[in-house]
Amino acid sequence: RKEVEQDPGPFNVPEGATVAFNCTYSNSASQSFFWYRQDCRKEPKLLMSVYSSGNEDGRFTAQLNRASQYISLLIRDSKLSDSATYLCVVNSATNAGKSTFGDGTTLTVKP
């Protein structure tokens, strides 16, 4: 089993739709969590950190469920520019500088 697993996708949604991605992790002692965005094999860029209390940034909401060991990303009112691959990232508790990346979920927003 992979340390970090994501919805396989791809997700194809119309503009304006709400879409949610889930990501599960296997190490219950994991310390910190992130969502990254990657466009067309360019470098990944941080989208948002994920906090225990949940956090929101405009149309994006991230949630963490430590009991069930998953994180989620909700995108409301999807835009064409949201089309990308979204990577779930989990940091080790024993080596806080080392991250494990999920394989990513591809989102295509269509007009």
Added chain:
Amino acid sequence: DAGITQSPRYKITETGRQVTLMCHQTWSHSYMFWYRQDLGHGLRLIYYSAAADITDKGEVPDGYVVSRSKTENFPLTLESATRSQTSVYFCASSESQAGGYEQYFGPGTRLTVT
């Protein structure tokens, strides 16, 4: 504000040749990482470094060598390139921050081994 740079951006080499990919960051971040990304796989960690002169293996280290004599540089060497090492290579750096360790990525090097 250069951030993190990689060179070369594109490289074609022949099987058996040695090739070095360069990574340079201007933030004085403690941590640096090398990943490879292949179709059908996510980012896979090759090597990482917690500080100058401290390196450790990641998930797929075989066939690669790293060094970190200076905080800002983290070169990755393929000692004898093989076709299976054709990939996109990303370097990243991070520093401890409240809330976790955000990683900043370079633009990547596309390596083709013929």
